[in-house]
Amino acid sequence: MQLLAETATSTGEAVQFWVLGTVAVIGGLCTVLLRRAVHAALCLAGTMIVLALFYLANGAYFLGIVQIVVYTGAVMMLFLFVLMLVGVSAADSLKETLKGQRLLAACCGLGLGILLVAGIGQISVGGFTGLSEANAGGNVPAIATLLFTRYVVAFEVVGALLTVAAVGATLLSHRERIERTKTQREQAEERVRGGVQLPPLPAPGVYARHNAVDRPALLPDGTPAELSVNPTLRQRGQIREVGPEALASLAALEQRTADHHGRSREERPRTQGNLPEGHGGSNLDEQEAPK
Amino acid sequence: MSPINYVYLAALLFTIGAAGVLIRRNAIVVFMCIELMLNASNLALVAFSRMHGNLDGQIMAFFVMVVAAAEVVVGLAIIVMLYRARHSASVDDASLMKL
Structure with a gap:
């Protein structure tokens, strides 16, 4: 009969459940579906915060x-640290190595659900x-009492x-340096x-x-130098290509400057010229290594 | 609202996590999906605890959290090691035990 007394929960809790439950499910779905691992980690952190609210309720x-x-503060931040270490730009490949694996996996998930x-x-x-009865003396003292009496072996x-x-973890991530570190001279000689x-x-x-760093510099013959961008x-995919129209506008600008100064066409410095023999930046590669 | 709704939500989150483990290739995302599954089970345990009026469910959820923290530490160390050896965190590339 005590059961009947507390069968129903308040309307406020029901509203909270449906709103936060939707947020939690959306966060979980985004964790699975978003391609970038950082976005997935942030969605998972949101889901964990919602779950914390459910625990409190x-x-x-x-x-x-x-x-x-522990979870949103420590574990998720550990995940983000490792993501930074491993490379944020690494998005999941969409190429399937096993045929139909994604579809089968989704079917398995649906079946499990x-x-x-x-x-x-x-x-x-x-x-x-x-x-209310179990938490009478406070939730933390009640849990501590259980933890240090009945569950003390598991706790240890x-x-x-x-x-x-x-x-x-320390052992796994530790790396013993076997070979001697190269000196600066040795590194320079190796490069040469x-x-x-x-x-x-x-x-x-x-x-x-x-943002000028995303634009390649132009070589004397007007082709972009590939080596000049990070x-x-x-x-x-954040590099801005220097297309033919940009080169044409540059040439037009120089033409106007030349006209303004009253220079003749021949004197004008050559920017947009003949097509190069190699591709952009190649002449930098072609430098002969000194013997 | 019936208390079983919490269990349904936990089951839904667990399913999403399990599907994610099967679908994703990035080892770190697979790991995060495992965390989602563990959290879903914790939600069910907390709801059970309230249903039955004792704190044993909460104690179990606490132990799950501790074990999950230990698992994350070791797992992420392994992923960092794999990344150092193969320069990729994709589970498809890790087809050999040794290089």
């Missing part, structure tokens, strides 16, 4: 705070007994597990022997319109 005050501190929902639908639940084992995990770019790389974009920018 269900009378698990200690767990709610621990969820925010149907099984779970059908299984839960079989049971009948009276309602909440409520934690978990403590040992955490210690082992910390040692294991390898015949790679010896002088500093050419400076990027000369058209300071917005490879990361090119990988992300």
Whole structure:
């Protein structure tokens, strides 16, 4: 009969459940569907905060705070750190290595969902007994009492597990340096022997319109120098190509300048000229390595 | 509102996480989906705890959190090591135990 007393929850909790539940499910779906790992991590952090609110609403005050501190505070930030380490620009490839794997996986997920929902639908639940009795002396003292009496062995084992995990992580991510570090002279000699770019790389974009570093510099023959832009920018597709119309407008500008100064056509410096033999930037590569 | 709604939500989140583990290739995202599954189970445990009026469910959820934290630490260390060895965090590339 005590069950009947607390069978119904308040309307406020129902509203909270439906609103926050929708947010949690959307966050979970975004975690799975968004291509960039950083976006997925942020969506997961949002879902975890919503779950913390659910814990608080269900009378698990200690767990709610621990969820925010440990999960969103520590674990998700650890994820973000590793993402920064591994490379943020690395998006998931859309190429399927196994044929139809995505479709099959989605079907399996759907099947699992149907099984779970059908299984839960079989049971009948009276309602909440409520934690007012168990939480009488406060949620944290009640949990502490249980943790240090009935579950004390599990608590100790978990403590040992955490210690082992910390040692294991340090051991795994530690790298012993086997070979001697190269001196600066040795590095320089190696570069010369390898015949790679010896002088500093050419400076990027000369058209300071917005962000000049995303514009390749122009070689004397009018072709963009590929070496002058950061490879990361090119990988992300953030490099601005210097198209023929930009070159044409540059030529027009120079023509106007020449007309203004009353110079003749021949004197005008050559910018947009004959097509180069090699591709842009190649003449920098072609430098002979000194013997 | 019936308390079973919390369990339904937990089941839904668990399913989303499981599908994510199967679909995604990036090892870090796969890991995050596992975290989502663990969190979903925690939500169910907390709801059970309130249903039955005792705190054992919350204690279990607490242990799940601790074990998940340990798992994340070791797993991320392994991913960093794999990345160092192969310069990729894709689970497709890790087809050999050794280089």
